[in-house]
Amino acid sequence: MTTPQRSQRIATAVRAYLMLTAACLALLIPAAAQVTAIRAGKLIDPDSGTVLTGQTILIRAGKIEAVGNNVTVPSDAKIIDLSKMTVLPGLIDCHTHLAIGAYDAKDLEFFTKTAAQMALESVPNARAMLESGFTTVRDVGTYRALGDIALRDAINRGDIIGPHMLVAGAYVTITGGAGSATGLAPDITLPWDMHYGEANSPWEVRQVVRKLAHDGVDHIKILSSGAVLAHRSNPKSQEFTPEELQAAVDEASHFGLRVESHAHSAEGIKNAIRAGVASVEHATMIDDEGIALAKQHGTYLDMDIYDDVCFQEQGRLGMLPKDMLEHEAGLAQIQRDNFRKAVAAGVKMSFGTDASVCPFRDGAKQFAYMVKYGMTAMHAIQAATSNAADLLGHSDEFGSIKPGKYADIIAVTGDPLTDIRLLENVQFVMKDGKVYKQ
Numbered sequence: 001m002t003t004p005q006r007s008q009r010i011a012t013a014v015r016a017y018l019m020l021t022a023a024c025l026a027l028l029i030p031a032a033a034q035v036t037a038i039r040a041g042k043l044i045d046p047d048s049g050t051v052l053t054g055q056t057i058l059i060r061a062g063k064i065e066a067v068g069n070n071v072t073v074p075s076d077a078k079i080i081d082l083s084k085m086t087v088l089p090g091l092i093d094c095h096t097h098l099a100i101g102a103y104d105a106k107d108l109e110f111f112t113k114t115a116a117q118m119a120l121e122s123v124p125n126a127r128a129m130l131e132s133g134f135t136t137v138r139d140v141g142t143y144r145a146l147g148d149i150a151l152r153d154a155i156n157r158g159d160i161i162g163p164h165m166l167v168a169g170a171y172v173t174i175t176g177g178a179g180s181a182t183g184l185a186p187d188i189t190l191p192w193d194m195h196y197g198e199a200n201s202p203w204e205v206r207q208v209v210r211k212l213a214h215d216g217v218d219h220i221k222i223l224s225s226g227a228v229l230a231h232r233s234n235p236k237s238q239e240f241t242p243e244e245l246q247a248a249v250d251e252a253s254h255f256g257l258r259v260e261s262h263a264h265s266a267e268g269i270k271n272a273i274r275a276g277v278a279s280v281e282h283a284t285m286i287d288d289e290g291i292a293l294a295k296q297h298g299t300y301l302d303m304d305i306y307d308d309v310c311f312q313e314q315g316r317l318g319m320l321p322k323d324m325l326e327h328e329a330g331l332a333q334i335q336r337d338n339f340r341k342a343v344a345a346g347v348k349m350s351f352g353t354d355a356s357v358c359p360f361r362d363g364a365k366q367f368a369y370m371v372k373y374g375m376t377a378m379h380a381i382q383a384a385t386s387n388a389a390d391l392l393g394h395s396d397e398f399g400s401i402k403p404g405k406y407a408d409i410i411a412v413t414g415d416p417l418t419d420i421r422l423l424e425n426v427q428f429v430m431k432d433g434k435v436y437k438q
């Protein structure tokens with residue numbers, strides 16, 4: 001057969017195949033996607049900081065199509081009546097560790113588990129998070145690299161139930177640092193996925209960021225101070241040099257990725273802000289200069305001011321090693337006082353709990369602490385909705401109930417603006433237009 005004849009035959013075969021595929025798809029897709037209409041008694045709009053009444057939310061193909069008090073509802077629409085409830089956009093936790101494995105795992109227990117065990121034991125974490133009203137999480141690292149990517153993708157495929165996950169893949173950390181698997185004898189060889197994010201120069205930082213970008217992460221987590229929950233670590237120290245932190249932010253930007261930095265110490269916080277991170281996590285010992293810098297750079301502070309309650313409880317139950325309890329001593333009150341200062345100074349604040357320290361169902365317990373330490377209830381809700389979406393760079397998809405965004409919607413009985421603790425008991429959860437709790 002000559003070459004032109006051959007290509008003609010191939011072209012005919014491809015055309016026939018495409019027509020057949022199109023015909024099969026036409027059989028599978030219903031004439032019109034199911035339309036849902038939610039009748040909302042009160043609707044909190046974090047974008048404007050207002051409460052709307054008598055609103056109807058129209059949802060088609062997982063997205064919000066229209067919102068208002070004069071929305072035409074198609075006759076075949078499924079109606080969900082939340083007219084006696086307060087409706088809010090799905091909550092966003094900007095600091096979780098869903099892929100950590102079983103919540104009640106003991107210290108160093110992850111050395112006794114395979115990566116597959118850790119991943120499968122994490123499945124209930126994702127479900128608990130969603131059912132408690134958090135429809136999106138920014139998941140900020142795992143000791144077994146890339147397990148979070150597998151979890152995110154399994155949720156997106158619909159294999160398991162969980163929130164939208166934006167994942168980091170691994171901790172970008174110095175060797176022996178806050179994101180390393182520490183506390184072991186030097187002659188123990190770790191598997192690849194327990195030191196995947198280690199880097200010790202600007203160029204090594206860039207190499208790790210390049211690997212993670214290739215692996216398909218959504219953002220980069222770097223650690224610029226020691227940690228509470230790491231052996232032989234000092235939260236009051238600095239980790240990485242300014243050059244290394246700048247390399248992380250610059251290299252991440254080549255892939256359109258934002259960077260968040262774990263930092264407890266004042267210098268670790270300021271180095272990260274100067275390097276241009278999107279948010280500082282914990283920000284425990286932030287000083288006046290750090291607060292001024294955060295304002296100047298528009299850096300978010302993501303301060304987990306509730307989780308010490310769980311930490312102390314685990315300490316009482318003997319679940320935490322002595323060195324970690326010593327690291328934490330006195331830091332909780334310092335962090336809460338600094339949270340109050342940062343709020344008063346008008347720094348951008350997001351909602352992040354470090355879920356894994358507390359059970360995955362308990363994220364909303366932080367709201368009451370945020371109000372106790374200086375936020376209005378509306379500001380606390382904005383931190384977990386519109387502000388969080390802004391930090392994630394996804395304001396077009398999440399953070400408020402507006403046309404074009406994902407139909408991620410929750411509801412509670414009563415008015416959370418007068419009693420913020422009502423958010424601890426979310427009674428209705430919808431994600432992508434699908435109801436997960438009612």
Ligand SMILES: [Zn+2]
Pocket residue numbers: 095096097140354
């Ligand atoms: Zn964390």
